[in-house]
Amino acid sequence: MALDINETIEGSFQLVGGNFANAGEASSQLKHALAELGVDEGIIRRAAIATFEAEMNVIIYAAAGWLRYYISSDRVRIRIEDMGPGIEDIELAMQEGYSTAPDWVREMGxxxxxxxxxxxxxxxxxxxxxxxxxxxxVEMTINFP
Ligand SMILES: Nc1ncnc2c1ncn2[C@@H]1O[C@H](COP(=O)(O)OP(=O)(O)OP(=O)(O)O)[C@@H](O)[C@H]1O
Ligand SMILES: [Mg+2]
Incomplete structure (x- = not known):
């Protein structure tokens, strides 16, 4: 279901390492923007989960970063850039269950x-x-069905 929009709708958020108070703000704004446009709920859920995980990683591991999203008629693109330690072995980091989170992060769940x-x-x-x-x-694209 393509959206009836001609222009790209954009949003951008600054993320600051350690700022847990702001966690979830970018994903919740994207969620609202998509809902207002009438995007399918399943798609909104996927976009919200992906965005939330991305912003958490910047807050936990990096010094600072930006999250930007671009909604066009047939998809949403999300780009998260951070200034931080980087990832030495991306293949390893992509494995389910691999984490270097310190104890204080684990205690937060x-x-x-x-x-x-x-x-x-x-x-x-x-x-x-x-x-x-x-x-x-990180760059992610979610297509509208
Ligand atoms: N933006 C980042 N900068 C530096 N390292 C990162 C970043 N994102 C992920 N990592 C590294 O990749 C590992 C795996 O990330 P992933 O998000 O899959 O799991 P996690 O953050 O450890 O746990 P969870 O996301 O389940 O709370 C992290 O533990 C960390 O070592
Ligand atoms: Mg994570």
Whole structure:
């Protein structure tokens, strides 16, 4: 179901490492934007899960970052860029259950090692790039049925 829109609807959010108070803000705004446009609920749920996991990773692991989304008639693209330690072994990081989350993060209920696999699972296209010592970029696309 393509949306009846001509222009791309964009949003962008600054993410700050350690700022758990802001966690979930980007995903909840994207959710509302999609709902207002009448996007299918299942699609909204996928976009919200993928976005939420991405913002959590920046807040937990990076110093700072940006999340941007672009809604067009047939899909939503989400791009998360951070300045942080980067990921040395992306293949390993993508495995279910792999996590380097420290104890204080686990005590908050995070660190199951499911974020990246769930981002991939919930997107139609998923790309991750990382440079150790510089940062990580994730790009996800979710198509509208
Ligand atoms: N933006 C990032 N910068 C640096 N390292 C990252 C980033 N995102 C993920 N990682 C690394 O990849 C690992 C796996 O990430 P993933 O999101 O799958 O699991 P997690 O964050 O450890 O746990 P969960 O997401 O289930 O709470 C992390 O533990 C971390 O080592
Ligand atoms: Mg995670």
């Amino acid at each position: 995070w660190g199951a090692g499911m974020g990246l696999p769930n981002m991939k699972k919930n997107s139609d296209e998923f790309k991750i790039d990382s440079v150790v010592g510089e940062g990580t970029t």
